[in-house]
Amino acid sequence: MAVSVDQRKPPASRLPRWHRLVALKGASFTLPFFLGFVVFTVVPLVMALRESFYREQSSGLGFGEKTVEFVGLDNFIEGFGDGRFWASMLRVALFALVCIPAIQILSVLLALLLDSATQRVANVFRLPLLIPYMIPGIVATLIWVYVYSPDVGPLTPMFDVVGIDANFYSGEMIWVSIGNLMAWGAIGFNMLIIYASLRSVPREIYDSAYVDGASEWRVAWSIKIPMVRRTLVLTTVLAIIGTLQIFSDPVLFRSMTPETVTRDFTPIMAIYDWAFAQGEFNYAATLSIILALVVGSVSALFYRLTNKAPTS
């Protein structure tokens, strides 16, 4: 092209300023978010970090004035060696290893089914599948807590009829019970995200595959799933973050079966117990920071390992 640089350049004094102004205006829409983010995330995080370097110390019989001492990394050393905290982490990690893939696979299957159905059929099923997600988590847990109850719920007598002694609150079954509840709530949401992603894939690609003689299964496996890979990574990362921080479900289960769901059953429950039941805010802050590090690392690692560009 023979267009000179000078010709392309607008009058130097006006356009960049105008650009900057537009950019600033656009950016200002994010201000409420950033305000909230700073006040409710950054500030508490900095405060928690500060608290985690201190410890309240007593003396004598423990009734006198307490002193707050700077203890350096002592709380972290204690936290990293806290067997029960890490046991809760391991418990949840194992649960996540089983639960998240199961939820993802089911969500993908449902999304694929919807995608291959006609638009009318898809519309009929889309909403009912999303209803569990619309129900607030606490309400959903309460519903299931009573459905599971061996005393007043319908499931135990139903299993009884076919000769199965099912106690959904027992130590062996509690994670199955919580997992089922999570799946019930999460599948609809994940399915919808994946389905939307599937709908945005150009249909011509499928058509050419069909012309080449690909089966429905082959199209799903070799085209559709790779095309929604980024979406799958996103929903999985969200699931990892959510699952490692699981709190309200086991807390409500604890109210029904406290001998199985102990106070430090999950990492957040342990942190909550330290802070609000025992008043040990410094140690609770330390464990929170450790948990944040773990969740961040696991999410980042997963993202890095999986988030490659689609191959086709």
Add this chain to the structure above:
Amino acid sequence: MQPARITLASAVAVTLSLLATACGGGAEGDQGDGPVVIEMWSWNEERTMQPIVDEFNATHDDIQIRLVKQVDITSAAANLRNAVASGEGVPCLVQSMTGVGEVPALTAEGLLIDVTDALQPYLDDGVFNEAALPGAQVGDRYYGVPTGFNPSFMMINRAVYDEYGIEVPTTWDELIAAGEELRPHGIYVMNLAGEDPSTLVNLVQQAGGSWYEIEGDAWRVDFLSEESRKAADIVQQLIDKNLVAHQTYLDRPALIEYFDSGQMVSLPTSTWQLTKYEIDFRNTIGDWQPMDLPQFSDAGEFVTPAHGGAEIVPDGCEHVEEAVEVSVWKATNEEAINATLDPETGAYAWPGAVPDPSPWVDSAVPERLFGERRGEARDVILRAVQAGRDPWVVGPNYTGVFAELQDQWANAVNGEITMVELLERMQDFTVEDLRSKNINVVGS
């Protein structure tokens, strides 16, 4: 551009000022020459608390109570910690918090104020039951106003006992024997909830034991005392022989249905529960018999555990004397106790702090629960009050220790560890926890 910029700036300013206001809190200053206003926190239902407040306010000019309803005990504890830490909005009275923290543990947290001087005149007047006092003490000082204890006794489903020709137990050993006879019929002799180690704690207290003791400037922790082992042995036998149900107290509908089914026949209980059973029981109403709490076979005298609670005066309260006056009035004044009448149940809140609660006993005994045996209840309850002993000393870290005990109790009830293992674990946990807080411990 200009108006938009102004709007945005105003929005930011409003947001920031709202945040600043929210963080600032709203402490109320003294009201000059008017009456002293005592802010009182309670999570009891307002319908039961308001009449007491109204009665006090109507009969006192110099002091007035302002009732502040809290959602529940846990959030009240969190609010109290925040208020004391900030020094603003500190109430002058908070309902007994035994459920989440005993007086020594709350004192160790720096939440409470020494009220001994303000309380002394009332102690000298002998307005309190002696057994109600230790629950408010830390060493020989008072950090709360005693609210007393609920008498411990037992109620049994006599119809089931009679059906199988089983004698009413008077000792824990006899109760275990009764359980062994009932078990083949699919009946449990008692219930041990997985979340509630109070059965063990009460047995240790009944045996005269305590897990903490002050020795000079240090604590002696002893979970493995003879008394604790004696208590643990009873519980262990009940579990090992599969004589007890494990219904949780937290699922009340299921619990009541179970108690009312005739499949579980002995309930250690107290006055405050009776009217609830009266309302809820359908099938077994009238079948129950009140009886003395079973004793240890080698007990020298008839004893019931009677560890009491205390209404607390938080650190930062500016009117300690008046707060104590209000609290003592509530716990011991006849008009105050009369104002606790619950029209729904016809019962008064149990006056656990007074030496002689007999004027209010009859109201605590419901009409139909005990059927023909209703008349026995009065004596059973008064005997339990007279036999109440409180050997229980609580250490500064008991809040955490009790939480740990709950978890270990769950393990023991599930059969994963024995009761003696529970005691050993609790011994280690408690000593280690005290040492980590730089608190003196003697022995191990």
